[in-house]
Amino acid sequence: MLRVLTALKPTNILHIGNYFGAIEPFLQQQKTGDSNFLFIADYHSITVPQDPDELRKNILFATAAYLAAGVDPEKTTLFQQSYLQEHTELAWILNCVASMGEVERMTQYKDKARVKGETVSVGLFDYPVLMAADILLYDTEIVPVGEDQKQHVELARDLAERFNKRFGETFVIPKPMIRKQGARIMGLDDPEKKMSKSAPSEKNYISLMDDEATVLRKIKSAVTDSEGTIRFDESRKAVANLMTIYSLVTEKSMEEIETEFAGKGYGDFKIALAGHITAFLKPMQDKINSLLKNEDELRNIIKQGAGKARSIAQKKMIEVRKKIGVS
Ligand code: AQP
Numbered sequence: 001m002l003r004v005l006t007a008l009k010p011t012n013i014l015h016i017g018n019y020f021g022a023i024e025p026f027l028q029q030q031k032t033g034d035s036n037f038l039f040i041a042d043y044h045s046i047t048v049p050q051d052p053d054e055l056r057k058n059i060l061f062a063t064a065a066y067l068a069a070g071v072d073p074e075k076t077t078l079f080q081q082s083y084l085q086e087h088t089e090l091a092w093i094l095n096c097v098a099s100m101g102e103v104e105r106m107t108q109y110k111d112k113a114r115v116k117g118e119t120v121s122v123g124l125f126d127y128p129v130l131m132a133a134d135i136l137l138y139d140t141e142i143v144p145v146g147e148d149q150k151q152h153v154e155l156a157r158d159l160a161e162r163f164n165k166r167f168g169e170t171f172v173i174p175k176p177m178i179r180k181q182g183a184r185i186m187g188l189d190d191p192e193k194k195m196s197k198s199a200p201s202e203k204n205y206i207s208l209m210d211d212e213a214t215v216l217r218k219i220k221s222a223v224t225d226s227e228g229t230i231r232f233d234e235s236r237k238a239v240a241n242l243m244t245i246y247s248l249v250t251e252k253s254m255e256e257i258e259t260e261f262a263g264k265g266y267g268d269f270k271i272a273l274a275g276h277i278t279a280f281l282k283p284m285q286d287k288i289n290s291l292l293k294n295e296d297e298l299r300n301i302i303k304q305g306a307g308k309a310r311s312i313a314q315k316k317m318i319e320v321r322k323k324i325g326v327s
Contacts, residue, residue, distance in 0.1 A: 003172075004029040005037035005140040007081065007131075009045040009197075010058035014065055015205040016277070017185035017195035020248050021146025025179050027070045029144060036076040037138055037309065038066060040302065043081050043088065043130065047123040048198065061288070063298045065208055068287035079305035081134065086313035090133035091126070093320060094159050097166070098129050102158065106151055132156035136163075137313050139172040147184040148194055150176050167323040182248050188222040191237035206245075209285055212278045219274040230261035230269050246273050249280040 006026050008018055030036050040062045045055060059080060071078055081087055103109070106128050113120040128151075135143055135156045143153050153176035160171035185195045187204040195205045203221050210218065223238045232243050232254040246257055246269075261269050291298060321327040 001035045002029075002033055002142060003035040003037070003138060003140050004033045004142045004144065004177075005039075005135060005138055006144045007039045007041040007044070007134060008062060009041045010055065010062040011045045011048070011050070012058065012197040013061060013207040013209050015185075015195055015197055015207050016245065016248075016281075017146065017205065018197070019069065019208060020182035020185060021148075021179075022144055023066065023069050023071075024182070025144035025177060029142065029177070030070070030072065030075050033075075037140070038071055038076050038078050039134070039305075039309070040080045041131075041134070044127055047121055047127050060292065060295055060298050063302055064288045064291040065284075067291055067298075067301070068284045073301050073305065077305045077308045078301060079309045080302045083303070083306035084310055084313050086137055086310075086317045087130065087133050089317060090137050090320060091130040093324060094129050094133050094136075094163070095126065097159055097163050098132075098155070102155065103128060106155065108148060108151070128152040128155050129159070132159045135174050136160050136171045137316050138309070139312075139316070140174045141172055142177050143174050144177040144179075146194075147178055150178060170319060170323055181244060185245065186237060186241040188218055188241075191223060191241050206277060206281075208281060209288070210281070211285075212274075215277050215281070216271070216274040219270050219277070222270065224266050228265055230264065230266075231258055242269070242273060246276065249273075249276045 004026065006022050008014060008022055014023075026036070026038060040059055042055065042059055045058075063078070066078060067073075103125065109125055109128070112124060116124075131152050132155055135153070136159070143156075145153060153174060157173050157175075160173050164170055187193045187195050187199060188206070189199075189201055189203045193199075197205065199205060203218055206215055206218060219242075222242060224242070225236055225238055227236065227239070230239070230243065232240055234240050243254060243257055246252070247254060252260070318327075
């Protein structure tokens with residue numbers, strides 16, 4: 001039995017970076033894996049202010065999006081994080097195992113804190129420890145994530161090793177699973193930064209729900225360079241990023257894309273890319289819209305998933321409380 005677990009924050013609508021970085025690799029694991037866990041990380045999303053009604057909508061949207069993408073509740077335990085108090089309880093205990101120095105080294109916090117200054121929440125600083133709890137609670141072995149989360153999975157490993165050394169063998173040491181291509185889709189408006197749901201401009205990302213006109217507008221406005229050719233070179237960050245997206249949505253190799261656009265410019269390439277993205281998203285969007293018509297059914301699925309997750313999480317917490325000497 002190989003336990004695979006991943007999660008996504010229901011902040012705003014998921015984008016294609018989230019899809020290719022985390023959801024698709026998870027679906028690959030679901031094909032063969034026999035113990036798959038996927039959850040909606042709602043307590044992670046409140047590390048930055050959320051409108052409660054929007055958050056409620058985004059949680060249902062995320063549930064529909066996972067199901068539409070191919071998550072099968074028969075094969076995957078699909079649940080909402082806040083249903084299980086064990087996540088936050090273990091996070092507190094791990095807070096007392098983690099050091100300030102190692103959490104301060106997390107680059108994602110540094111990047112976000114730089115923008116927010118002193119108004120940054122304590123939760124945003126601490127969220128990698130909650131993420132470690134999310135992972136360790138279930139004896140997770142494999143965590144499919146995008147490149148930006150690698151450091152956080154490494155923190156989970158360090159905390160597990162330290163806890164095991166201090167209190168005796170308790171946690172499985174998890175490994176990140178990061179795909180070669182698509183683990184870091186960059187912002188369309190700024191190829192130096194990763195595509196992000198909370199980017200200040202919506203020109204940064206393609207959301208899973210963007211319609212044909214929106215996709216075309218965003219792709220047309222995507223940054224390129226002055227070379228004017230469709231040639232893959234990692235140092236040409238903007239074009240390499242667009243070619244990566246092209247390759248992911250069409251399953252064509254870089255060589256095939258280069259041949260297809262030999263002698264053509266960015267205009268032709270962008271129109272074709274927008275068309276392929278729309279063709280890729282449309283069937284998923286139709287399914288999402290149809291699933292969203294039955295909100296009770298969606299709530300039922302995540303509630304049932306939480307029931308399955310609870311039996312594992314409760315058992316682990318009984319063990320943890322004993323090991324640290326509080327029961
Ligand atoms: N640009 C990306 N390329 C590839 N993978 C990505 N992921 C995020 N952005 C990219 C992966 O998606 C999963 C879920 O991420 P998350 O929602 O928990 O948080 P995040 O990493 O902070 O993603 P965002 O989109 O940037 O959200 P906001 O703006 O709300 O903070 C993770 O596996 C992540 O690696």
